Amino acid sequence: MAVLLVPTRRKQRMKMPPGGPGWRMRCLIGSLLLSLYLGSGLLVQVAAAATTRPPKHDDDDVSKTLLTPDYWPRFGGDRQVVLLDGLWKTAREEPSVNNVDAMDPHFHPSQIDTGDYTSIPSTVDQSPPGTLGYRGVSYFRRTVVTIPGHQPGARLQFQSCGFYCRVWINGHEIGEHRSGWTAFFLDIPPEILHTNGTQEVFVLADNRFNQTTAPVHTGGDFWHYGGLFRSVEWHGQSSKQYNDWPWRLYVLPQSLSTVHLELHLMNLTTQGLVNNITITFDNATQDEALHLSGTAVNGVIDLGIHKVPHPRIWSTHDPQLHVVHVELHGAILSERFGLRLWTVDPVTTRIQLNGHILKLVGYNHHLQWPETGATATRDQLQLDLQLLQQAGSNFVRGAHYPQDPRWLDLLDEHGIVAWSETLGPGVHLEDLRRPLFRKYQEIQMKEMLDYSLNHASIAFWGFFNEGPSDTEEACLTYYDNYNLIKARDKTRFVSYAGNKKVDVCYGAADVISRNCYPTWLSSYTNPDAMWNDFAHQVKTGVFANTTGKPFLISETGASGLYEWDHNETAVRWSLEYQARVIAEDVHVALNNSFISGISLWHFFDFKTEDKFEHDTSCDYLPDVYPPTCGYIDVNISTPHLRPGGLNVKGIVDYYRRKKQPIFDVVALLFNATRNSPNQYELSFWNNINHTTASHRHKKNEQHYNASYLVQQYYWKQKQQRQQVPKLRHGRIRD
Incomplete structure (x- = not known):
């Protein structure tokens, strides 16, 4: 039996409060917990109590199961590689305690009583939309059984640890890390390993925003998760080599x-x-x-x-x-x-894959799920992949951080092109001026390249989403990142998704990428005119350093509440309005020969960060799962708000329910553009009972008129509404 080292001291305030991170045990059914929450009005975090007590058998043995990583790369031969996923002991600071110094040089693991249990990987701050998750310091402890006797050392690899993490082996600190979304490793000196073959791993994780401990966590409109939310690996050995x-x-x-x-x-x-x-x-x-x-x-x-x-x-x-x-x-x-070549056609300035022009069509995609936060199960990853394929996607922009290796493996296997970028939405010029930010930006860039370089699906390396690219001073750091990438990898494109009206840093990009939301967030009211004009200006070199470079729409779209198919009092937030806007964006992207692709924002509705959480509220219907709003308070004139704590620009909702008609419209258009058979039965189109004739663009590109599809759908819906008998004074009107 593995022996867990017992702490010699106990600090009372470290005891796990109800609602701790242990609630995400894999044996619990998340959807049931959320359903109970909705019906009873209790906080979902109370579900944590179900896993905060130790198991009945082998209380101190949390290292019985030896697993090996199921993602690439793979290790074999004399190397001993153990996946440390599973049951860990845990504790965390009380939410009211905010002054804990996570960098305290006098801190020692023996001060902490990890009397509760949680599963790893998991997030410490999972909470429903519209509620703030935990921010603070958490602790994790487990034992590792290794080969007894003297060992020449070992390596501990984390696929993530957020935001700021410190690591101890057998009470000796071996290192720290300050970027929550990149994989990293720490080497373990042989002199601190126990010869009895039982080693203790202790991790401190701080998920509070702080310019010192979390210098590259600059914010952004999505929930930044913390804890050990991806796998942990032990790389041991018995060889002197x-x-x-x-x-x-x-x-x-x-x-x-x-x-x-x-x-x-x-x-x-x-x-x-x-x-x-x-x-x-x-x-x-x-x-x-x-x-x-x-x-x-x-x-x-x-x-x-x-x-x-x-x-x-x-x-x-x-x-x-x-x-x-x-x-x-x-x-x-x-x-x-994978053997593939990315190039640019010198005549059309379009992106080419293996010598053939390829129109990229797809979505931005966070790694976030209602029940598990940033920690995806295999089934969750497979479901999102299946939905992306149904929606006709051949392109996924990984927003806004390096991606889970299992997700990249799936994209490799299914031929979906990927964009991988460093954490960095919310970056301002003041951040680029800070030496600590620039230092850790370089570190996270190197780590992203180290752990993702062999993925065949990745075509783009990115950084600084919507950063300060309108100032010459900022361009210095943009060029630093561009040159760092190119020194390592000249086989892929480098780009950044900009949103400034005047951008002066395009020299630090191989592909010009732009985020804009015509008719939703921007002053542009005509998506067709806006995107056509911008594409023409890129093509003709109106903007400096754009000549000969492809143009990509990296973000565009509009919001739509899943429950509001047709809403006359808040038209702007209805699915009908969302569908009409997105249809125009897609139409111009598919039919303009100067546009290399489009990634809609976003594939699913997702949980937002603190400052957006309480702008609106949702009254959920009791005893209904997935959660469904019966009433939602939303300011119809303010598109920046996040109804119910969600960014609702997805074509599926947070629970992966399809929003119609836009899911089917985009699926039809994207699949047609890819020249591949439709993989999804377009039920709404069958109901319309109308066959759309294919049209030919002046550049001989087949396309469908997106706006016409949406118009036909709502014409049919209106006809159906008019045919339904209406109630008058409690009786059916004749």
Whole structure:
């Protein structure tokens, strides 16, 4: 039995209050809890009490199950890799205690009584829309069973820890991290590992906004989650060659049959010649293996360019993937990659995939779910992927932070192009002036590249969503990030989603991307004219540093309340208004030859950050799940508000219910644009009983008139409403 080290001191104020982070045990059914909340009026966080007591058996043993990561890369051979997902002990500060110094140099894990339990990964601040989640300091503790005896060291890898985290092994602090959405690792010195094979991991996580502990968390219109909300891995070993084991093998396609290989060793100080590196592709035999040597410079070995045997091409229609294995000193590392090339057509300035012009059509997509916050289950990821495919998407913009590796794996496997960007909405010029911000922006950029570089789906690296790109001073930091990316990866595009009327930093982008909400947030009332004019100005070089660069609509859309299909008193917030606006945006994006693509904001309605939470309120219908508003108070003249604590610009709602007709309209248009068979039965269109003739754009691009589809839908709805008998004085009118 693994022995959990018992704390020697107890601080009373550290005891877990009701409503702590333990409520998100995987054995609980989140939807049932939320349903009970709606019916009883109790806070959903009270559900935490269900998991704050220890299990009946083996109270101190939280390390029985040994798991291995089910996402890429994969590790094998002599390497001992254990996924630490599962039951952890936990505690957190009382919500009323706000003055805890998370950086206190005198803090020690023995001060904390972690008497409660939670599942990891999980968020510490999950709460329903319209209610503020927990902000404060949380603590996590568990034991790890390793091979007894002396060990040459180990590595602890976190796929995320937010916002600010400190880590101890057996009471010894080994490091910290200050970006909540990027993966990172900390090395464990051999002298602090117990020879009895039982190690204690202790983590402090602070999810409060703070320019020192969370310098890149500058805010933004979405809930910033905290805690250990992605997986944790223990990389152990029993070999003295541990430092020369392969850590990552980065694979960058140079053509549709060749790749450049760069091997990173566990020890980033390794110098000199390294022999006996074995490389195999896919299911190749040892006779087909490459036996290489290379010179390590700071633990990095350039292995050069190699031809992939039997090359298969990755595309949006046929996403073929390869696996490359590297073996060194008994440790095996397997990386997955795709052979594809991103270029720009010199005549049309359109984006090309593998030499063919590709219109990107899709959505912005947060990683957020009602019951689990930022911690997705496999089923949740699969459902979102299925809905995206039904909606005709071949493109997903990962907003606004580096993505979960399991999500990127799915995009790789299903041929959906991805945009990956660093955390950074809400960045202002004052942030760029702060040395600490610039330091940790560089760190999170490097970490995003380190952990996502081999994903075939990623075509764009991004940063500073809606940042201060209208000032020359800001451009210095924009160029720093652009150059950092290009020094590492020249096979993809670099872009940033700007929203300034005058943008002077376009030199720091390969693709011009713009966020704008005509008829909703901006002064533009005609989406067709606005987007056509902007695309023409990019194409003709009216804006500096745009000549020869593709143009992408990175955000656009409008809000629509799921419960309000047709609302005459608040037309602006109805699904009808939303559908008409989005239809115009989509129509111009699909039919303008100068526009390379569009990502609508947003795929689903999502929970917003503190300052937006209490602008409105929703009275939920009792005993109804998914939660449904019976009445909602909304200021119809203020589009910046967030009804019920949600940004409601999705084409599905927070609970993934489809908003009609816009879901079906966009699905029809996007699927037609992709020249692929419709994967989704368009029920509303069948009800209209009308077949739309395809039209030809002057550039011979097939399209449907989006506005016409919406118009026909509501004409049919109006006809149906007029046919329903109306009540008059309690009787059906003749």
